[in-house]
Amino acid sequence: MNMDEQRLVGRIQAGDEAAFAEIVRIYKDKIVNYLYQVMGDYQKAVDLSQETFLRVYFKADKYKPIAPFSSWIYAIASNLAKTELKKRRRMNLVSLDEIQPGPDTSTPSGESMDSGLINNLRQALEEISPRYRIPVVLKDMEGYSQEEIAQIIKRPVGTVKARISRGRNLLKKQLEKATQANPSFQKREILDGRC
Amino acid sequence: MDDASLLKRLGRVTAPPDFERRVMAHLARRRAELPQTKRAQAFRYSLAGAAAVFLVCFLALNIFVLRNGPLQTAGRNAAGIQSAREFIPITEAVDYRKEIQNASLEPRTVFILEQISNASNRYINY
Numbered sequence: 001m002n003m004d005e006q007r008l009v010g011r012i013q014a015g016d017e018a019a020f021a022e023i024v025r026i027y028k029d030k031i032v033n034y035l036y037q038v039m040g041d042y043q044k045a046v047d048l049s050q051e052t053f054l055r056v057y058f059k060a061d062k063y064k065p066i067a068p069f070s071s072w073i074y075a076i077a078s079n080l081a082k083t084e085l086k087k088r089r090r091m092n093l094v095s096l097d098e099i100q101p102g103p104d105t106s107t108p109s110g111e112s113m114d115s116g117l118i119n120n121l122r123q124a125l126e127e128i129s130p131r132y133r134i135p136v137v138l139k140d141m142e143g144y145s146q147e148e149i150a151q152i153i154k155r156p157v158g159t160v161k162a163r164i165s166r167g168r169n170l171l172k173k174q175l176e177k178a179t180q181a182n183p184s185f186q187k188r189e190i191l192d193g194r195c
Numbered sequence: 196m197d198d199a200s201l202l203k204r205l206g207r208v209t210a211p212p213d214f215e216r217r218v219m220a221h222l223a224r225r226r227a228e229l230p231q232t233k234r235a236q237a238f239r240y241s242l243a244g245a246a247a248v249f250l251v252c253f254l255a256l257n258i259f260v261l262r263n264g265p266l267q268t269a270g271r272n273a274a275g276i277q278s279a280r281e282f283i284p285i286t287e288a289v290d291y292r293k294e295i296q297n298a299s300l301e302p303r304t305v306f307i308l309e310q311i312s313n314a315s316n317r318y319i320n321y
Contacts, residue, residue, distance in 0.1 A: 017222070024218050028210040036208045046211060053218050054225055121205055140202040175201075 005069040012060040020057050027053075027070075030142070031077050037137045038081045040126050048084060052077045071151040074142075078134055078152060085130045124174035132167030139164050 005026075011019035031052055035045035055076050063072050125133060134153060138144045146164070150157045211217075295306070 017219070020222070021215060021219060024215050028214050028218075029207075032210040032214070033207045037205065042208060045208075046214065049210065049214070050218050050221055054221055057222060058225070118205065121201065125202075125205075136202070141205070141207075171202075 006065055009060060009063055009065075009069055012057060013063075020053075023056065023073075024053050027073055031073065034074065034137065034142055035077055035081055037125070037141050038078075038130070038134060039084065040122055044084065048077065048080045051080055055080075067151050068148070071148055074138070074144075074152045075154070078138075081134070082130055120175060120178040123178045124171050127174040127177075128167060128170045132163050132170055135160055135163045136167035136171060140168075 005023070008019045008023055012023065028049065031049045032045055035048045035052075036042055039045050039048065052073065056073055059076075063069070125137075128136075135149050138149045138152060139146070144152070146157050146160050149164075150160045153160065155163075291306075291308075
């Protein structure tokens with residue numbers, strides 16, 4: 001458990017805005033990226049990230065140091081994302097045309113990604129239910145362990161394992177579908193010898 | 196293709212450059228709005244509470260006071276009322292005017308009307 005973060009949370013509980021600003025600085029990129037992967041909409045991810053941090057500030061007294069602070073902040077972000085996705089589904093607003101690409105879509109190594117691959121992956125990720133999407137993103141993109149994900153989504157480790165496995169299978173199926181619908185990526189992949 | 200490495204290829208995004216400033220501005224605004232929000236919330240809760248109390252009083256009045264009122268029966272004393280309660284009361288609404296008009300086409304029927312209740316003359320209690 002990160003003692004510095006624990007200390008910062010203690011200061012936030014006392015109403016220290018400088019400590020809050022420090023937490024924002026540490027977590028802003030992680031939370032924005034996580035919400036972007038879950039929502040598929042950069043602007044919405046930024047808005048929800050702001051709301052996440054505001055909740056951290058106003059609900060800081062509810063945080064108990066039995067779990068890492070990062071799990072708590074990811075739990076807040078996950079709950080906000082789930083609520084937003086439910087709202088979207090109710091309002092039937094889910095549309096791939098509305099998805100705005102993030103400002104930086106390059107890989108960590110700086111290698112430029114094929115836009116066909118990005119689109120197909122995004123489309124596949126969008127198609128699977130948030131119930132599976134969130135654990136898969138937390139595991140495969142954010143690098144959390146199954147135990148940490150269990151703390152974040154407040155489910156038993158067995159459930160998390162099952163959801164990750166099922167989520168990956170669903171993602172694979174959806175990716176195959178997306179690739180069939182948009183085969184340009186597949187052809188280019190084969191030509192580039194990436195597969 | 197490995198699923199985990201596949202997703203890692205999606206690439207990461209970063210927060211916009213003015214993100215911290217925006218969060219701090221939101222925080223200041225939210226803190227200023229907090230007393231108003233709390234007052235509005237207290238008002239909403241008190242309004243809901245008052246409505247709930249009114250509803251409970253209304254239901255209690257209907258169930259315990261109005262339903263259990265004395266049975267109004269003409270020409271019966273308290274003992275008679277007690278014995279009347281052993282029977283199942285049947286109340287039937289009758290439109291006398293229609294009854295008499297319909298009856299004019301049929302063989303004569305003699306209606307003997309006796310007022311047995313002070314409550315209303317539109318009902319007959321058997």
